Amino acid sequence: MAISENELISAVVHAGLIDSEKLTEVRRISKRDRIRIMDAIMRTQRFPNSAFYQAYAEMHNIPFVQPGQLHPDWDVLGRMPMSLAQRRKVLPVKMLDGVTRLALADPSDRASQDAISRATNLDLPVAVAEPESLESAIVHAAGGTQTANDEFDSVALLDDIMKEAYLSRSSDIHIEPEREDTRVRLRVDGQLKEYRRRLNRDESASLLNRVKVLAGMDIAEQRAPQDGGFSYAVQDWNMDPTDFRVAVTPTRWGERATMRIMGQSTDAIELAKVGMPAKMLEEFRQTLTHPHGMLLVTGPTGSGKSTTLYGALRELNSGVENILTAEDPIEQEIEGISQISCSGKINFASALRSFLRQDPDIILVGEIRDYETADIAFKAAMTGHLVLSTLHTNNALSAVTRLVDLGCERFLVADSLIGVVAQRLVRRLCQQCRKDDQPSDEETELLELELGEKVYRPVGCAACLGQGYTGRVGLFESLWINPELAIAISQGMTFNQLRESATQYQPLWQDAREKVLNGTTSVDEVQPMKFASMN
Secondary structure: OOOOOOHHHHHHHHHOOOOHHHHHOOOOHHHOOOOOOOHHHHHHHHOHHHHHHHHHHHOOOOOOOHHHHOEHHHHHOOOHHHHHHHHOOEEEOOOOOOOOEEEOOOEEEEEEHHHHHHOOOOOOOOOOOOOHHHHHHHHOOOOOOOOOOOOOOOHHHHHHHHHHHHHOEEEEEEEEOOOOEEEEEEOOOEEEEEEOOOOOOOHHHHHHHHHHHOOOOOOOOOOEEEEEEEEEEOOOOOOEEEEEEEEEEEEEEEEEEEEEEOOOOOOOOOOEEEEEEEHHHHHHHHHOOOOOOEEEEEOOOOOOOHHHHHHHHHHHHHOOOHHHHHHHHOOOOOOOOEEEEEEOOOOOOHHHHOOOOOOOOOEEEOOOOOOHHHHHHHHHHHHOOOOEEEOOOOOOOOHHHHHHHHOOOHHHHHHHEEEEEEEEEEEEEOOOOOEEEOHHHHHHHHHOOOOOOOEEEEEOOOOOOOOEOOOOEEEEEEEEEEHHHHHHHHHHOOOOHHHHHHEEEEOOOHHHHHHHOOOOOHHHHHHOOOOOOOO
């Protein structure tokens, strides 16, 4: 037995994942493209197959087991023949609440429930699971993976993984060999989520060869790291190709690969939508109007620095300025801007030297990594150019000391630096299922809350695939260089002295606290940021 397509579609409508008007439009797309209505819904609304089953579970008030939580209760599983679980497509799973439930794809399948009850002498409550994830978990529990055969199609498997990555808005795809099999994981909102099934050795080798061929790598080389890239368009989806950056490296159990999806989740985000506080955004835009000087965006890898800078470039790209960028790699293409990929014979420093002979107005340098790049960038900023770049520091004030550590003269930093924005990314609470709650004593102290103020907590629903979060939002702090702070920098004051002189300084924690109180994110997400502005 299986839940019918109509029941699943009714469930996602009931959950608010698609409205009746949009559903009518999707039905037309389904007929035009000759695909299943469910596939058309997934493609247009951009959520995976598991969302249908979670919506069905919510509509019928039945627990749903996320694909990554399909771990068997071995005590119960040991009381029945494994062949029974495989034949009936059921698995006893210990849920997060400690209750063992019988996971199956169709909760109305009484025959399977009765068979398990007779075998175990237990009357287990049921939970709904996505069919393919459930089948993979059952096979894995039995000590194997899906059986490879002559009909295995690595092209189709890669296409299915790409679909899942697109639907879940992933930023990376990981292919990770282990002792017995290979797991595939997708990074969604900064968290790694396991793909719905594992691969055996033959499937993994075939998939990896497919990726290496597309990326222009040597499939015979398996003992050395390789880098490459390719563009990929999902079959039969009539979509533009997406660029991938691929890195393959040997491990104890075989080669593993990581595919970075370039620009998929951040493409064309406007500066006003990155999450910068209104006052800071106004000051940031004002800084972008300076005819010359250097503006830096700092933060760790994956903190959204490039997204902020791309948003700034789109606002600056009015058609009357000559804008040049040096990037490694080019993550998003912007029409009307000359972009250079710094690889091979071209590095940031050589690209910058070349830019100065191209009559630029605005220059973007992907990252300041060394003294040579910093020196040329500062000289460009002093000679009538607006220079934008990134730096790896924990906070805005540390950018000053970092530049000095690279070898830059203090007077050069003081004269040319006009502002620094530091940022982090945190998960955004799902606005459909979040709930407000009374803060604990620790949270009240952490956030310095007043009596009556509340916090918001994640719950989990079909819209957010049970995670309680959907998407990410930036936390920001800003440092604008005024004459007093410029003097302090040139005089070589310490970090703490600089902080005392920074009258135009908005700390990261201020923005983090505000986003917790307005329900944008949760306390758990921002707690590590408490001292980020100080260290």
